[in-house]
Amino acid sequence: MTATGSTAVAELIVQLEAEQRELVLTRFDNDDAWRLGVLLVDLARERGAAVTIDIRRGSHQLFHYALPGTSADNDSWIERKCRVVARFGDSSYLVGARGRLAGRSPLERGMDPLQYADHGGSVPIVIAGVGAVGTVTVSGLPQADDHALVVEALRHFTTT
Incomplete structure (x- = not known):
């Protein structure tokens, strides 16, 4: 990675860490999962985004919706991304950025790419x-x- 590339990734990490500190809820129950999920569906529809949306508390799936244009492959990506968050406690994007900055592949960090997607x-x-x-x-x-859509929805959700 070039010095410029390293700087950009380091700046991304700072941004992602700040977002994570900002996006803290006071509560989260099944009804909140529904409202957040519907908000994400509405945002995706407004943009014509073909995405699958998944919300879980622990391993309990509370909301799942696949917009037209998605496939079962999106479900596989969701499972693998969720495993990263469950394992590291940080967003999958942040975990991936830290790995890129360190110059280490997911496999070198102990993540089987068939099970984890950072x-x-x-x-x-x-x-x-x-x-x-x-x-x-x-x-x-x-x-x-993908990350920005989730962050936008969570920001909106924390203010309502």
Whole structure:
């Protein structure tokens, strides 16, 4: 990785860490999962984005919706991204960026690529005073866009 590339990845890591500190909820129940999921579906529809959306508390899937143009492959990506968040407690995009900065592949970091995908799109659901309790995941767009869609929805959700 070039010095310029390293700087860009380091700046991305700082941004992603700040987002994660910002996106903290006061509560999260099944009804919240429904509202957040519908918000994501609406945002995706407005943009004509063919994505699959998944929301979990722990391993319990509370919301799952696949917009037209998606496939079972998106479900596989969701599973692999969720495993990264569950294992590391950080967004899948942040884990991937840290790996790129370190110059180490997922396999070199102990992640079988058939089981883990450190690509953007899965963000931990964090409750103040509790910690990470689940995940919000989007699959179908380039990784930065998957991540940005989740962040946009969580920002909106934390203000309503």
